[in-house]
Amino acid sequence: MASLVIIKTGDAFPEVVDQHGDFEQLFTRRLNEALPSGVTLDVWDARLTSQPPEDIVAAIITGSHSMVSEQLPWSEALKPWLQQALADDLPLLGVCYGHQLMAAAFGGVSDYHPAGRESGTRSVRLTQAGRQDPLFGQLPECFVAHLTHAQAVMQLPPGTSILAHNCHDAHQALRYGPRQWSVQFHPEFSPPVMRAYIERQRAALRDQGEDPDQLLQDVAETPDATRLLTRFIAML
Incomplete structure (x- = not known):
């Protein structure tokens, strides 16, 4: 049977896992009801094995608390697989x-953002390419999304289209090929998950001049960002 595979690259914080599930559960919860007939949802933990499932028809690569610039062996091993998937x-x-991993695999550079960490429910704006994109084009020109990241795509791979940006990050969403996209934000997050991340990062956010209490107050539902997941599998 054909498989939509969630490529697991890390674990959420323990309190998030206990209360809301790990990254793969957050995705599964969003995707299960929209799976096409004949397609199963599988998880490939790339940290544990380099052998992917068989009969993959699409892949979603999760977030992680690792850093792409660390070039961990399991992460580097994913790069040729991603390159072949694009081909x-x-x-x-x-x-x-x-x-960030897809951008690095395809010839770009991912590293620490000079402006520091971006966390919370933030506004994201489509570019002209985003407004014309088959996956993003039905979204509002400006929408909110959940974000938590210290690294970012700092240099684009050749031939990449920028689909969305905001005041912190010029590369919030990218397209590399006909059916290959990536987003810096978390469409799988719910408001409680976003709040848990802000609470965990409270000291670090305060140290860089952010107001964690205001960030918590600003957390909101992100239906447009979340809709990208079901739109993605609807295009399979």
């Missing part, structure tokens, strides 16, 4: 770490 036109959607 084969396998539908891909990278999220946060997955976004």
Whole structure:
């Protein structure tokens, strides 16, 4: 049977896992009801094995608390697989770490953002390319999304289209090929998950001049960002 695979690249904080589930559960919860007939949802933990499931029809690459610039062996081993997936036109959607890893695999550079960490529910704006994109084009020109990242795509791979940006990050969403996208934000997050991340990062956010209490107050539902997941699998 054909498989939509969630490529697991890390674990959420323990309190998030206990209360809301790990990254793969957050995605599964959003995707299960929209899966096409004949497609199963599988998880490939790339940290534990380099052998992917068989009969993959699409892949979603999760976030991680690792850093792409660390070039961990399991992460580096994913790069040739992603390169082949792009060459084969396998539908891909990278999220946060997955976004940064895809960009690095395809010839870009991902590293620490000079402005520091971006966390909370933030506004994201489509570019002209985003407004014309088959995955993003039905979204509002400006929408809110949940974000938590210290690294970002600092240099684009050749031939990449920028689909969305905001005041912190010029590369909030990218497209690399006909059916290969990535986003810096977390479409799988719910408001309680976002609040848990802000609470965990409270000291670090305060140290860089952010107001954690205001960030918590500003957390909101992100239906447009979340809709990208079901739109992605609807295009399979």
